[in-house]
Amino acid sequence: MIIFSERINGMYRDVRGAIAERNKSVIHQLAEAQLAGGADVMDINIGPTKGDPVEHFVWLAQTVHEVTDKPLSLDSAKADLLVQAVPRVKEALPDTKLVINSCTAAPQYMEKLIPLAAATGSAIIGLTMDQEGVPGNVEKRIECGATFLMTALEAGIPIDDIYMDTIVLPVNAAMKQQVHVIEAIRQLAIVNDPPPRFIVGLSNVSTKCLKNRLLNRTFLVMCLASGLNAAIVDAADRDLVEAMITAEILLGKQLYSDDYIKAWRMQKGLPVSAEAAEAEVV
Amino acid sequence: MAIPELKERWAGRINPVTIGATRAGGGTRGRTITVGGQMGIPYLDFDGQTPNPPVIALDVLDQAPADWPAPLAEVYRDVWSDPAAWAVRAKQLGADLINLRLVSTHPDEGDRSPAEAAATVRAVLEAVDLPLIIWGCDVPAKDQMVMPKVAEAAQGENCLLGAVTEGDYRTLAAAAQAYGHKLIALAPCDINKQKQVNILVSDTGFPLEDVVIYPTTAALGYGMEYVYSILERGRLAALAGDRLMAQPVILDVGYEAWRTKEARSGDEVAATWGKAAQRGPAWEAVTAADLLQGGADILVMRHPAAVEAVRKLTRDLVGESAMAAAG
Numbered sequence: 001m002i003i004f005s006e007r008i009n010g011m012y013r014d015v016r017g018a019i020a021e022r023n024k025s026v027i028h029q030l031a032e033a034q035l036a037g038g039a040d041v042m043d044i045n046i047g048p049t050k051g052d053p054v055e056h057f058v059w060l061a062q063t064v065h066e067v068t069d070k071p072l073s074l075d076s077a078k079a080d081l082l083v084q085a086v087p088r089v090k091e092a093l094p095d096t097k098l099v100i101n102s103c104t105a106a107p108q109y110m111e112k113l114i115p116l117a118a119a120t121g122s123a124i125i126g127l128t129m130d131q132e133g134v135p136g137n138v139e140k141r142i143e144c145g146a147t148f149l150m151t152a153l154e155a156g157i158p159i160d161d162i163y164m165d166t167i168v169l170p171v172n173a174a175m176k177q178q179v180h181v182i183e184a185i186r187q188l189a190i191v192n193d194p195p196p197r198f199i200v201g202l203s204n205v206s207t208k209c210l211k212n213r214l215l216n217r218t219f220l221v222m223c224l225a226s227g228l229n230a231a232i233v234d235a236a237d238r239d240l241v242e243a244m245i246t247a248e249i250l251l252g253k254q255l256y257s258d259d260y261i262k263a264w265r266m267q268k269g270l271p272v273s274a275e276a277a278e279a280e281v282v
Numbered sequence: 283m284a285i286p287e288l289k290e291r292w293a294g295r296i297n298p299v300t301i302g303a304t305r306a307g308g309g310t311r312g313r314t315i316t317v318g319g320q321m322g323i324p325y326l327d328f329d330g331q332t333p334n335p336p337v338i339a340l341d342v343l344d345q346a347p348a349d350w351p352a353p354l355a356e357v358y359r360d361v362w363s364d365p366a367a368w369a370v371r372a373k374q375l376g377a378d379l380i381n382l383r384l385v386s387t388h389p390d391e392g393d394r395s396p397a398e399a400a401a402t403v404r405a406v407l408e409a410v411d412l413p414l415i416i417w418g419c420d421v422p423a424k425d426q427m428v429m430p431k432v433a434e435a436a437q438g439e440n441c442l443l444g445a446v447t448e449g450d451y452r453t454l455a456a457a458a459q460a461y462g463h464k465l466i467a468l469a470p471c472d473i474n475k476q477k478q479v480n481i482l483v484s485d486t487g488f489p490l491e492d493v494v495i496y497p498t499t500a501a502l503g504y505g506m507e508y509v510y511s512i513l514e515r516g517r518l519a520a521l522a523g524d525r526l527m528a529q530p531v532i533l534d535v536g537y538e539a540w541r542t543k544e545a546r547s548g549d550e551v552a553a554t555w556g557k558a559a560q561r562g563p564a565w566e567a568v569t570a571a572d573l574l575q576g577g578a579d580i581l582v583m584r585h586p587a588a589v590e591a592v593r594k595l596t597r598d599l600v601g602e603s604a605m606a607a608a609g
Binding site: 254255256257258259262263266267 | 473474475477478481482484515516519523524525526527
């Protein structure tokens with residue numbers, strides 16, 4: 001599974017403060033913790049930080065890039081902001097792969113962001129919703145997802161650069177939606193051969209829930225079993241990452257060995273700590 | 283409508299591993315042998331390259347074998363009481379490498395000392411300039427004494443030493459690393475154990491790029507298809523990016539093929555079985571040919587007729603030009 005790290009987000013007060021004060025060390029530390037946990041893509045979101053959002057994005061991207069060459073996912077619900085920020089970040093970091101996170105299937109979003117992805121060689125995350133909002137069922141998710149997928153493919157975006165996000169909502173507010181998310185992944189996977197990638201913003205499922213980490217990792221495993229292959233998660237949550245690794249073993253995506261968690265870390269070039277090795281014995 | 287692209291794009295690659303060292307590399311070999319490096323399924327050259335064709339190592343034992351059947355005895359009897367002379371014969375028969383088995387160090391087979399084993403290794407190194415694969419006697423307690431001495435005696439020659447297992451890997455890995463040799467990692471027909479052995483070897487600090495894996499071998503009619511499926515599954519995992527399975531493979535074809543009753547029986551069996559002189563080599567050749575397709579990189583063999591048949595097949599699979607390029 002491709003791990004998008006979720007932690008560098010202006011919704012968190014420490015990140016918001018760091019962006020406003022241009023405090024690099026806070027961002028560096030957070031990024032390094034996510035990388036140590038196995039992050040593959042660094043999602044960055046400026047949140048409601050005051051000031052010039054485009055400059056914030058460029059600063060945040062450059063600051064994260066100072067500790068890693070990994071792809072950056074520029075996260076905003078505002079298409080107009082992404083239209084301005086993505087070219088600026090690409091100009092500042094020409095060799096870094098970008099992911100546009102995200103674009104709905106509404107025409108006014110797709111006509112701005114899909115050509116932007118094609119022009120900058122970026123990947124793009126398509127939400128299975130349109131101008132009418134988040135669908136309350138599977139069917140509308142499929143319809144929006146298929147529309148987005150076909151539009152992106154026609155624009156020449158490679159299938160490996162297209163992510164579909166079937167939109168996770170909090171379980172304490174929308175109880176039936178989790179099943180819809182899973183079923184939509186399953187059905188969208190057969191719309192195109194080869195299929196696009198599937199991603200979720202995982203921690204949405206547990207917003208304002210008491211047992212949020214347990215909810216997150218349990219739902220992640222369920223989604224993986226349905227075909228999910230990327231997720232925006234807290235890569236520093238070791239229980240969650242280990243549940244993910246275990247699910248991929250049980251799904252036959254990785255070869256089992258007794259030290260399979262250590263194997264996963266070795267493959268990623270991550271340090272295999274004595275503490276981690278000990279935890280596996282239990 | 284456009285024709286869909288059916289080529290696979292693999293993320294992984296089999297590690298290239300070089301055995302032997304010339305003078306330039308600090309040894310005394312006439313040439314080195316490199317195996318591995320594949321970037322696709324065996325011999326599907328449109329999928330990915332096979333930069334190093336499979337190689338053949340011929341068996342040399344450190345004492346005269348008691349039970350080799352007539353077709354093998356005819357080839358080796360006059361030299362098999364002298365490992366150095368036997369190695370020369372193996373080179374004359376076209377071996378890429380010498381596969382030296384220190385069977386006489388076995389407590390029940392002569393129990394020769396580590397020093398005697400080291401002397402044998404030195405004698406073989408002096409007799410031929412081919413790269414060496416060296417095995418102990420498969421008794422861990424004895425091998426732990428013999429193999430470090432052997433590794434020291436062959437220092438700088440970049441030999442391939444066998445074999446570490448899940449239960450017994452520290453001594454040999456340390457000896458191989460200390461004296462500059464490559465290592466064989468053994469897991470009997472179990473891909474999950476194979477991965478585990480590789481993790482354990484890596485834990486000792488030995489580089490996985492210097493490991494050749496040995497999933498054991500089974501002959502035609504005796505479970506060969508299990509080994510084939512292990513090879514296939516491991517190769518697919520490696521090509522999909524599993525670095526812990528990205529090692530070239532060695533298979534002990536000669537030993538297994540010549541254990542079968544089909545290869546061993548003489549002309550006294552049913553006439554429909556054919557003559558022993560052809561039957562045994564054919565059994566060895568067919569076993570090798572099948573396992574080659576699963577991704578074997580080093581075939582340990584015995585009979586020259588089988589070697590010739592496998593050479594011809596290899597040329598057909600990779601092409602004359604690739605064979606010539608590989609030297």
